Amino acid sequence: MTKKILILLFILIPIKANALIEVDITRGNLNPLPLAVSPLSIDEESRKGFEKILKKENIGSEISNIVENNLRTSGLFNPLDKKAFLQDPDIANLKPRFEDWNLIKAQALITGKVNYVDDKLRVEFRLWDVLAAKEMMALAFTTVPNNWRRVGHIISDKVYERLTGEKGYFDTRIIYVSEEGPKTQRIKKLAIMDQDGANNKFLTLGNELVLTPRFNPASQMVTYLSYFKNMPRVYLLDIETGTQEVVGDFPGMTFAPRFSPDGKKIIMSFAKDGKSDIYTMDLENRIVEKITNHPSIDTSPSYSPDGKYITFNSDRSGYQQIYVMKNDGSDVKRISFGNGLYGTPVWSPRGDLIAFTKLHKGKFYIGVMRTDGSGERLLTENYYQEAPSWSPNGRVLIFYRETKTNSKGEGFSAKLWSIDLTGYNERQIKTPTDASDPSWSSLLSN
Amino acid sequence: MRLNKILKNTLLVLTACLVLSACATKKEVATDIKGQMQGDVYTGTDTVEYLADGVPDRVFFATNESILTTASRETLRAQAAWLRKNPNINVVLEGHADERGTREYNLALGERRANAAKDYLMTYGISSDRITVLSYGKERPVDSGSNPLAWSKNRRSVTVKAN
Numbered sequence: 001m002t003k004k005i006l007i008l009l010f011i012l013i014p015i016k017a018n019a020l021i022e023v024d025i026t027r028g029n030l031n032p033l034p035l036a037v038s039p040l041s042i043d044e045e046s047r048k049g050f051e052k053i054l055k056k057e058n059i060g061s062e063i064s065n066i067v068e069n070n071l072r073t074s075g076l077f078n079p080l081d082k083k084a085f086l087q088d089p090d091i092a093n094l095k096p097r098f099e100d101w102n103l104i105k106a107q108a109l110i111t112g113k114v115n116y117v118d119d120k121l122r123v124e125f126r127l128w129d130v131l132a133a134k135e136m137m138a139l140a141f142t143t144v145p146n147n148w149r150r151v152g153h154i155i156s157d158k159v160y161e162r163l164t165g166e167k168g169y170f171d172t173r174i175i176y177v178s179e180e181g182p183k184t185q186r187i188k189k190l191a192i193m194d195q196d197g198a199n200n201k202f203l204t205l206g207n208e209l210v211l212t213p214r215f216n217p218a219s220q221m222v223t224y225l226s227y228f229k230n231m232p233r234v235y236l237l238d239i240e241t242g243t244q245e246v247v248g249d250f251p252g253m254t255f256a257p258r259f260s261p262d263g264k265k266i267i268m269s270f271a272k273d274g275k276s277d278i279y280t281m282d283l284e285n286r287i288v289e290k291i292t293n294h295p296s297i298d299t300s301p302s303y304s305p306d307g308k309y310i311t312f313n314s315d316r317s318g319y320q321q322i323y324v325m326k327n328d329g330s331d332v333k334r335i336s337f338g339n340g341l342y343g344t345p346v347w348s349p350r351g352d353l354i355a356f357t358k359l360h361k362g363k364f365y366i367g368v369m370r371t372d373g374s375g376e377r378l379l380t381e382n383y384y385q386e387a388p389s390w391s392p393n394g395r396v397l398i399f400y401r402e403t404k405t406n407s408k409g410e411g412f413s414a415k416l417w418s419i420d421l422t423g424y425n426e427r428q429i430k431t432p433t434d435a436s437d438p439s440w441s442s443l444l445s446n
Numbered sequence: 447m448r449l450n451k452i453l454k455n456t457l458l459v460l461t462a463c464l465v466l467s468a469c470a471t472k473k474e475v476a477t478d479i480k481g482q483m484q485g486d487v488y489t490g491t492d493t494v495e496y497l498a499d500g501v502p503d504r505v506f507f508a509t510n511e512s513i514l515t516t517a518s519r520e521t522l523r524a525q526a527a528w529l530r531k532n533p534n535i536n537v538v539l540e541g542h543a544d545e546r547g548t549r550e551y552n553l554a555l556g557e558r559r560a561n562a563a564k565d566y567l568m569t570y571g572i573s574s575d576r577i578t579v580l581s582y583g584k585e586r587p588v589d590s591g592s593n594p595l596a597w598s599k600n601r602r603s604v605t606v607k608a609n
Contacts, residue, residue: 183590209585211549225553230580232553253557253581256550269554271581274512274561276554297554313551319510320551343548357548383592386548402545409590437549 020129020136021107023076023163025395026422032078033163036106036130037068039082040123041090042114049116053145060089060114063123066152067110067159069196070170074160075425080106093126098133106130110159121145125155127162137162149198154445169391170195173441174398175213175222176416178202179434183405183412190224192239195440197430203237212387212437213237216259219441223247223257223266234268236283248281248288256299261307267291269299278312278329291329302346302354303327304371311335311345311354311371322356324371335373344387347371350394353421357386357399366399368421379423389440395421398429400436487515488598493588497605501528504604505563509544509597512558514566522563525605526570536608539563541581544597549583556581563603578608 040060071077086100093111112125124140157168178191190203213224257268296316322336336342340360367378385401482490488506505518541560543552589596
């Protein structure tokens with residue numbers, strides 16, 4: 001609860017949308033929108049106040065740096081160099097001289113102000129359409145000073161939403177597996193960080209192998225696989241309290257867990273006698289249900305956002321392919337028919353697509369297809385990559401990539417990468433150690 | 447005539463390429479692959495340890511397969527004989543996959559491979575009470591190489607003493 005940010009919509013001005021700027025996110029954007037992020041202005045007293053608490057010389061600039069970085073990495077915006085700015089931040093926030101911003105080719109402008117009020121951080125910001133010389137949006141937030149990074153992310157989300165018409169994905173976190181050590185003896189820990197790589201924290205010590213963490217819809221719980229006491233089992237972890245428990249009482253390996261969209265169930269595989277089937281467990285009444293019943297390997301289940309369907313991976317045809325069924329296990333249909341093997345299907349939060357990993361002729365691809373298997377589109381090819389996870393707005397995929405080792409078996413690394421659904425804007429997400437199995441949280445400020 | 451000439455030139459270029467590339471890779475391939483793989487199943491002994499004299503601890507599999515080869519069945523019969531002679535020893539069968547598959551599927555595949563070994567041991571009189579199956583998927587390779595030979599060593603089920 002302390003994490004919640006109070007949003008005061010104190011000067012929200014409804015805009016009549018006539019010819020104001022808009023950014024199309026449905027296509028690869030080769031001409032990102034040039035925009036100016038003016039540093040948030042701050043009075044000397046507030047500056048000193050925050051410097052004392054946060055050890056940051058100018059929190060206004062720090063917050064606008066976060067906004068700038070988020071907008072740049074989205075690939076949709078091109079934040080202009082601050083050195084070219086002609087107008088001072090404090091004055092720009094009151095009344096921008098649009099000619100000046102026009103001169104440096106900014107089409108949009110973000111201005112704002114930071115105040116230190118009653119031990120709280122108060123931030124207001126405005127988004128301006130430079131060409132139309134109009135204010136597009138104005139918002140203010142009040143929160144505890146420690147939340148300053150989140151304020152930057154929330155401003156980024158608001159700007160993204162106002163300019164693209166879709167929710168953003170900046171005020172989010174990534175849970176992943178941190179990796180260290182030689183390839184034959186990797187030490188793996190659960191780790192969590194902000195979407196931009198800040199605030200990295202380790203959640204386990206590395207004493208046992210851990211794999212495939214996934215958030216619940218509220219992003220407060222994580223389900224994952226742990227080899228605690230050499231018994232690979234699905235666990236549930238409460239991020240705030242740190243409490244962990246085994247999910248269910250299965251006489252063998254459980255793996256590949258995910259939450260249902262309402263967060264009430266965990267769906268996973270249970271392996272026994274060389275067969276892996278899909279099960280669910282209700283977290284409230286602990287009732288376990290068997291969903292698939294087939295002598296093949298059925299794994300990597302993922303629910304549709306309405307909870308009515310499940311996509312999963314099975315080798316019942318002889319090789320790994322993607323299937324869709326109703327949530328009770330009936331009506332199983334194979335949907336992948338292209339060349340190669342298909343794995344790790346994940347249903348888009350928008351409901352219309354399934355992202356997957358494909359192995360074909362020695363190469364690994366991340367791709368998407370419609371939920372009936374049509375319209376397959378491969379976004380990226382590499383030596384090894386897998387396990388895509390969707391941004392909460394369904395526009396970006398995060399996944400991990402491993403390198404090929406040299407003839408001596410050296411040079412192994414695993415890193416997180418993201419790519420837009422358009423197939424553009426591929427970039428590495430920096431982590432303090434090697435990393436794999438990323439899972440994207442929902443939008444935290446909703 | 448013209449075609450002939452073109453072909454001849456092409457051949458010359460090709461031969462030159464082959465000679466060059468052979469220089470770069472020949473040694474490695476010769477020492478690595480020769481006599482160590484049949485199909486894509488590992489038949490070497492590099493990584494093999496022994497539970498007792500003449501009792502290898504592991505069996506190997508083809509890509510995406512969990513079928514036991516003739517050599518694997520022989521190894522497992524030796525293990526079964528050894529287990530019958532040592533009735534107090536229990537074992538863990540650790541199933542593994544190579545790195546060329548998705549993590550979750552490989553966990554299941556490792557389990558399937560270890561179970562193939564378990565089933566065979568059971569047909570030779572070893573009680574299932576003495577056998578635990580544990581899959582590591584692709585998490586614990588023995589060879590960190592990114593080549594067919596390394597992968598073949600990693601596709602394995604290893605019988606480990608539990609007590």
